[in-house]
Amino acid sequence: MTVRWVGGYRTAVSATTPSGAGPPGAASPGTGPPSAAEAATLPQLLTWRATHHGERVFLVVDGQPVSFADLDRLAGEVAAGLWAWGVRRGDRVAVAAPNGLPWLGLLFGAARLGAALVTLNPRYREQEFGYMLNQSGARLLLCPAELGGFDYAGFFAGFRSQVPTVERYVFLDRPGRQETWSGAGSFDELVGAGRAAAASGAGPDLAAPAADDPAVILYTSGTTGRPRGAVLTHRSLLASARAQVGHLGWDERTSTVGALPLNHVGGLTCGVLSLLVAGGTIVVLPAFSPTAVLDATAAHRTTVLSGVPTMFVMLLQTLAEHPVDTSSLRQVIVGGSILDPSLAATVAATFPATQLINLYGLSESSGASVLSAPGDDLGTVTRSIGVVIGDFAFRVVDPDGQPVPAGTVGELQLRGDGVAAGYWDMPAETAETFLPGGWLATGDIVEAEPDGHLVLRARKKEMYIQGGFNVYPAEVEAVLGTHPTVALAAGFGVPDPVYGEVGVYFVVPRPGTEPDPDTLRAWCAERLADYKVPRHITVVAEVPLTPAGKVAKAELRRRFETGA
Numbered sequence: 001m002t003v004r005w006v007g008g009y010r011t012a013v014s015a016t017t018p019s020g021a022g023p024p025g026a027a028s029p030g031t032g033p034p035s036a037a038e039a040a041t042l043p044q045l046l047t048w049r050a051t052h053h054g055e056r057v058f059l060v061v062d063g064q065p066v067s068f069a070d071l072d073r074l075a076g077e078v079a080a081g082l083w084a085w086g087v088r089r090g091d092r093v094a095v096a097a098p099n100g101l102p103w104l105g106l107l108f109g110a111a112r113l114g115a116a117l118v119t120l121n122p123r124y125r126e127q128e129f130g131y132m133l134n135q136s137g138a139r140l141l142l143c144p145a146e147l148g149g150f151d152y153a154g155f156f157a158g159f160r161s162q163v164p165t166v167e168r169y170v171f172l173d174r175p176g177r178q179e180t181w182s183g184a185g186s187f188d189e190l191v192g193a194g195r196a197a198a199a200s201g202a203g204p205d206l207a208a209p210a211a212d213d214p215a216v217i218l219y220t221s222g223t224t225g226r227p228r229g230a231v232l233t234h235r236s237l238l239a240s241a242r243a244q245v246g247h248l249g250w251d252e253r254t255s256t257v258g259a260l261p262l263n264h265v266g267g268l269t270c271g272v273l274s275l276l277v278a279g280g281t282i283v284v285l286p287a288f289s290p291t292a293v294l295d296a297t298a299a300h301r302t303t304v305l306s307g308v309p310t311m312f313v314m315l316l317q318t319l320a321e322h323p324v325d326t327s328s329l330r331q332v333i334v335g336g337s338i339l340d341p342s343l344a345a346t347v348a349a350t351f352p353a354t355q356l357i358n359l360y361g362l363s364e365s366s367g368a369s370v371l372s373a374p375g376d377d378l379g380t381v382t383r384s385i386g387v388v389i390g391d392f393a394f395r396v397v398d399p400d401g402q403p404v405p406a407g408t409v410g411e412l413q414l415r416g417d418g419v420a421a422g423y424w425d426m427p428a429e430t431a432e433t434f435l436p437g438g439w440l441a442t443g444d445i446v447e448a449e450p451d452g453h454l455v456l457r458a459r460k461k462e463m464y465i466q467g468g469f470n471v472y473p474a475e476v477e478a479v480l481g482t483h484p485t486v487a488l489a490a491g492f493g494v495p496d497p498v499y500g501e502v503g504v505y506f507v508v509p510r511p512g513t514e515p516d517p518d519t520l521r522a523w524c525a526e527r528l529a530d531y532k533v534p535r536h537i538t539v540v541a542e543v544p545l546t547p548a549g550k551v552a553k554a555e556l557r558r559r560f561e562t563g564a
Contacts, residue, residue, distance in 0.1 A: 036277065040211040041234040042111040045276060046072050053279060056252070060283040060300065061101045071104065074191070078109025081194030085168055087139060089114030089209070092217060094138035096120035096129070098147065098286035099262045102172055102187045104272065106142050111234070116214035118229070119263035122147060126159070127479060127527035132219050133163040136229055136424060140168040142187065157181050211235040217424050218265065220363040220470065227475070229424035230363040239417035240367035241273040243390020247371050248331065248357070254280035256304040257296045259288040260468070266336060269367030270306065270359065290318035298324040305329050308336035308468035310500040312347055319350065326351060335359030335368070336468055338456060341382040348378050360385040360456070364433065364440055366418045370454055384453040392416035395439070396448050409457055412446040413439045462553070464493020464501040469531045471503060476524065476532055480505060483523050485513035490543055490551040491534060494560065502535040504560055506543055515539050
């Protein structure tokens, strides 16, 4: 085993892996681990489950049960199909699709090849797709042909020249124009190619991926406006999932509804992979709908309900108008944002037989890293984000990076197997966040209590969370700044009763122009996911500056709040 630096992160590479090996068969390479706890990679764990609990239902998708054996079989077919279409170990394949069986089939199929899955939000548009597909060097993209009125097949037919590394476009359904351009196919054709390749027996199985190989590249917007692809390894994903399962006491009796997007660690690690570790069941919904979540909770008698605060606001409103039986619930987990005390009290009163749990995690920690302690009462849950879990360790540091004692406010830093391997092909940004000694600089400001509970005092730099999705103003400001009427843009998030937070932006016009807020919103909608589009745009002659010449956003916020 040799170690090399790839894309700014450290990875272990087998010296004996054949670069031109043949397609994998229906099962993962090797005999597999003796227990689920010893599985080192995603395909090892799935195959162990399929071998020992093959007929047990793991997923419910579109109302249909999918056993561990079913998913393991699909993963083998997808892996063989990817191999037949030229994907090899170390390659990247991308997915921009709703939650569903093809999404998970691609995840585990790519993992068997030692390829990494680039997880994209289907709500992305030209700006995000272009940057992330090119930056990751993805060779294949799985996406819908059409979704929510957006013609993905038509878009990529005209956009292919902008993402030259993508050789194959795999659509969930067959697009009408498919026969008119090369490289387009369907998910059924990918699976069919895999079955044909496996049946032919051409070539030996590929060597199993290593624990420190990249499994997922998940983009998290950087504060400079340039998204960073967090490299989540098999080890880091399983470490975070195992930490969550051990802390919460999950087992094969645990079940939940998976409505958080799989392109985020909240849906992927805290949902699907944690249930895979536990051996439980997850009802996968294509997207969040409060009625669908509640109906699935009642129909399947699930034991855990998870979501971000915005989702719970909608769930509570819907439950009042559409009562269902939620008596099966034992745990309610709220993550992704600071839990408002009034919302926490309402959730606790609505689900009195459950344990209310706060969850804190980041893309860079591969999922949950801090959870409420088992005995935490309502006051503690609303005051604190909880305690570190699994093998995670923490320290709180001052601006010079020196640890401070309990009761002192500082930046939270984490260390453990769940910490990601860095940012893809961004060594400078990796060095800023992934520090010597294995420490992850979260950028979040906390105060540690003497018993280890962490109190969140300020969130990561300027990020705000709209409807459960992270938004970094620098990214939106950069897009606004490309409009011919905008000389400068500055924004931040403000509270919103429905979405949690929404974006407010101030723009300074270029000389001789008159920016129109509606036109600027449409400009952003063409280039960014809809949740990043500013809700409020104000045109101003100038913005206040700090002595260092930076935009004084605190003063801009004051002006917005006071109407000055």
